[in-house]
Amino acid sequence: MGFTTLVEEYRGGTLENIHYGAITIVDEKGKILYKAGNPDHVTFLRSAAKPFQAIPGMKRRIDEVYGLSGQEAALFAASHRGEAFHIDALESILRKTGIQEEGLHCCATYPLNEDAKADRHRAHEPKRKIFHNCSGKHSGLVALSKHMGWDERTYYKPEHPVQKEIVEALAYIADVPAASIPQGIDGCGLPIFALPLHKIAYAYLKLACPDLIEDAPTRDAVARMARLMNEYPDMIADTQFVCSALLKDSNLAAKGGAKGVYGIGLRKERIGISLKVSDGSEQVWPCIIASILEHIGYDNKDTINRLYALVPNTIVNDGGTPVGERRAVFTLEA
Template sequence: MGFKPLVEEYRGGVLENVHYGAISVVDEHGRILYKAGDPAHMTFLRSAAKPFQAMPVMKRRIDEAYGLTGQEAALFAASHRGEAYHVASLESLFRKMGLREDDLHCCASYPLNEEAKAERLRAHEPKRRIFHNCSGKHAGLMGLSKHMGWDERTYYDLSHPVQQEILDVAADIAEVPKDAIPLGVDGCGLPIFALPLHKIAYAYLKLACPDLIGDPGNRQAAAAIAKLMNDNPDMIADRKFVCSALLRDDNLSAKGGAKGVYGIGLRKERIGISLKVSDGSEQVWPCIIASILERLGYGNQATIDRLYALVPNEIVNDGGTPVGERRAVFH
């Protein structure tokens, strides 16, 4: 599949585990500057698609139409972890937009974060659709459908105008023919698309540098959602997750997705980065991303330090005793 070793994990000096994958780094012309593994590996974006799925919503300025705060509108691109502040913003968003939680297509669940889930269980609360990490994205698509007079309840269907607009955005941003984009169904029940890894990097570069986008509506929408993400990083994931740690850096646009896919755009450097961990691990994201930034000579050491603080390369046991290490080994 064109994967190479990205991270090795050692315990007691013995190689215990290897995470394989692929990395692509592109310039503003879409040319591949650096690669590890196959940069053409076809990759479902999963939740890394959310900024682009939110662009039709931002093109109509649904946030302004319904008087949403920046925190509320940022949830359109979020994989929120179900913390109390996420839920409060979602409930406010649903009230302002006049939406019904029961109309969400994503299933009822408990929050992703363990302590947030435990709080709901201690309170004997049932699962809710609004707790699902994709509920903000779904709300945006429902709100757009309502605003445009489209059927709000079938927004998840591939033939629905909102889904076709999302595919139009993906084709435009990645510069691929719409009918050549492979499709599947995401974990939350929405259509999801796949792109070659280097095209994901190119799309994230354009998210960071929307002047590279030819279509004026898409350009404005990309700038709007990217700003919301940087202005409200804790809404995109939580206070202790990779996406939020990267988005605290105003030079970066960034979002990860299930099964190990990640996209990053660098504004000043005008380069895009994408990666796919073949076993789907998210735990090794900080090691890989920090190492990529170091190898590119990235100037904001605070961003790199935040990544290593999230998941240190030193491996400890359940009692906190150092027992091994992880190493980025790609070239």
């Protein structure tokens, strides 16, 4: 697969764990500037696809059609972790659109945020579909289907018009033939797509720099979705997660997905970054991303510091005593 060592973890000075993976950085023509591992490695985007899955709805301005707030529309691209303000916004979306929670294809679950989950357990609340981290995306797709007169019950099927439009939008932005994109089924039950890492990086560059997109309706939809992600970063994940931490930086367009995949676009530098951690770990994302930003000389130190604050490189035991360290050890080859 062309993976290389990205992060090593030491306990008491002894190497305990290694995280392998690959990193790719591209310019505005899609040319590979830096790499660690194989930039042609094909991986599913998982939730890193959400900003692109929102494009058909943003093209039709369904947020305006239903009178949604910016916070609510941001959930179309979110992997929200079920904090109270997420659930309040989702319930508002359901009210405004007239969608029934039971009509969402994602399963009922509890929030990913541990404090939010504990709150629901203490209140003896059952699992709900809007607690699912993908429920914002599902709500947006059902709302679009309702607006367009498409079958709302089958919006999750690959042959549904909304799913066909999603594939076409992603293919256009990543500059690949739609027929060449491998598909599977994501954890939430929707179709999901795989791309080479350098194409994921290219797509995220365009998310950050939509002026690179020739088609005006697509360009406008991408620009609006990216702007909402930066304006309401805590809606995209939660107050203590890497996606929200990165999106607080207005220069970045960023979103991660399950099994260790991540995409970032940088507006001022006009580059796209993608990475894949082969064991699927999300815990090492901050270490890797901060190291990439340091390598390219990124000048917003607050962003880098936020990443290290989320998951410090110092490893502590259950009592909080330092017992080891985490090191980014990859080299980005020009």
